[in-house]
Amino acid sequence: MNVVARTLQNQSSRSSDHGLTLLLEKVYAEKGWDFRNYKRTTLSRRVSKLLNAGKASSYGEYFDLLDRDPSEYYRLFSAVTIKVSEFFREPEVFESLSHIIRTELSGSPIKAWCCGCAYGEEAYSLGILFSEVMPAHIFAGSRIFSTDIDCEALEQARRAAYREEALSNVPDGLRNKHFVQADGLFKVGMNLRSLIRFGTLDIIQSPSIKGVSILFCRNLFIYFNKALQESVFQKLDYALKPGGMLVMGKAEVLPSSYAHKYAAIGRGLNIYRKL
Numbered sequence: 258m259n260v261v262a263r264t265l266q267n268q269s270s271r272s273s274d275h276g277l278t279l280l281l282e283k284v285y286a287e288k289g290w291d292f293r294n295y296k297r298t299t300l301s302r303r304v305s306k307l308l309n310a311g312k313a314s315s316y317g318e319y320f321d322l323l324d325r326d327p328s329e330y331y332r333l334f335s336a337v338t339i340k341v342s343e344f345f346r347e348p349e350v351f352e353s354l355s356h357i358i359r360t361e362l363s364g365s366p367i368k369a370w371c372c373g374c375a376y377g378e379e380a381y382s383l384g385i386l387f388s389e390v391m392p393a394h395i396f397a398g399s400r401i402f403s404t405d406i407d408c409e410a411l412e413q414a415r416r417a418a419y420r421e422e423a424l425s426n427v428p429d430g431l432r433n434k435h436f437v438q439a440d441g442l443f444k445v446g447m448n449l450r451s452l453i454r455f456g457t458l459d460i461i462q463s464p465s466i467k468g469v470s471i472l473f474c475r476n477l478f479i480y481f482n483k484a485l486q487e488s489v490f491q492k493l494d495y496a497l498k499p500g501g502m503l504v505m506g507k508a509e510v511l512p513s514s515y516a517h518k519y520a521a522i523g524r525g526l527n528i529y530r531k532l
């Protein structure tokens with residue numbers, strides 16, 4: 258048993274919270290993944306689930322397991338980076354955006370960014386929207402950069418094949434137009450796939466993108482503590498052009514220090530125009 262594991266076993270009263278801190282430091286030191294400022298409650302729930310799944314009966318044992326079997330780091334990574342998504346998640350957001358693109362943004366090609374895109378459902382949904390509302394030559398010049406910390410999720414996103422459940426918000430007309438059915442899966446058409454560029458980007462540690470007119474960053478801030486939300490928001494703000502649209506998740510709020518730079522569009526949609 259290593260020194261950290263032994264120390265942990267001796268600290269029964271505060272072992273859980275302290276154990277989590279040491280675990281996050283270890284993960285950062287060994288793998289460079291910085292989860293240290295993710296929300297403790299969510300992290301603690303996810304890690305406890307791993308431990309309870311029979312992996313280890315204490316943090317100390319879990320440290321030993323990580324040392325013995327480094328592939329466990331990837332299971333931990335997967336447990337911490339929650340990748341729930343679906344096509345046209347919160348359809349009213351896409352309806353409102355459709356109107357904005359049609360009336361304000363369709364005059365020239367758009368550079369969009371989906372930050373924290375999971376398996377690509379959000380990026381392809383935005384792509385469908387582009388293809389439905391943009392003139393062909395504007396569509397051809399537009400790009401959606403779609404990024405996530407998880408390169409395996411991005412590999413799946415590039416494969417662009419989805420189970421039917423992921424498409425429950427996609428109306429039949431759009432389903433028939435933009436997907437091809439093969440082997441029980443729905444594959445996104447080539448037209449959309451050439452619009453979207455997938456790439457690994459850790460929003461905490463990587464530099465930002467520039468010159469973006471539409472920026473989706475939904476259901477990612479909910480996993481960050483307040484201080485991390487502030488520092489990451491700086492990168493989103495840097496990326497967005499004045500007049501550009503920021504789309505956040507329903508349960509997320511703009512950091513108060515940026516509220517004066519953004520105007521909310523509609524009510525309860527969490528779409529903001531950068532002033």
Ligand SMILES: C[S@@+](CC[C@H](N)C(=O)[O-])C[C@H]1O[C@@H](n2cnc3c(N)ncnc32)[C@H](O)[C@@H]1O
Nearest residue numbers: 338339340341342373375405406459460475476
């Ligand atoms: C719940 S999903 C959100 C997917 C999509 N935006 C949506 O709302 O349906 C959160 C995504 O953020 C990614 N993520 C977590 N930490 C990240 C980081 N530091 N940088 C970039 N992406 C991250 C996860 O891998 C996951 O795919």
